Amino acid sequence: MPQCREVPSRRRVPSTKITVPGPPADLVSRPRLLTVLDGASEAAMVFVGAPAGFGKTVxxxxxxxxxxxxxxxxxxADAEDNDDRLFWSAVLEALGGCGRIPDGNPLRLLAVPDAPxxxxxxxxxxxxALDELPEPVVLVLDGAQEIxxxxxxxxxxALVRHQPAGLCLAVSSR
Incomplete structure (x- = not known):
């Protein structure tokens, strides 16, 4: 009798990890930088770098x-994202929570292997799956220095090298 091999599933990801933070009470908008980010969102990758406390996340x-x-x-991002399976579970959960990902898209169901x-x-x-999207999404990886x-x-x-048409990766780090 053949054995059934269980497909590795995703690891649980706290919702706060994949939720856009709310604005601080003392928000100072930076319209010039927002315009620069809007223009760069057509690129495969955007990088925002600055020392701690300079407002990258905001x-x-x-x-x-x-x-x-x-x-x-x-x-x-946090130190737990050094675990490759947890990191990719979080990436897929973040993308799966994005409204532009259709219900039938594999990003919503894809299992994370042992060494993704x-x-x-x-x-x-x-x-x-990203290439199949009707319109691109932006994946923000905030606090990348933690990884x-x-x-x-x-x-x-490897993912960015293939430049899926449906993805812009925005990374912030110190």
């Missing part, structure tokens, strides 16, 4: 809130 969150809310997937960043079939499925393991970066590099 800027990206304001930008995300000013866009079509269905077009932005948010991921607040080195699994070319998995990364290919993610890229293909020190090379594995998540290896997978992201």
């Amino acid at each position: 800027l990206l969150a304001e930008w995300a809130r000013s866009r079509d809310h269905e077009a932005v997937a948010w991921l607040s 960043s080195t699994d070319l079939a998995f990364l290919g499925q993610v890229a293909d 020190t393991s090379p594995h998540p970066w290896q997978g992201l590099r």
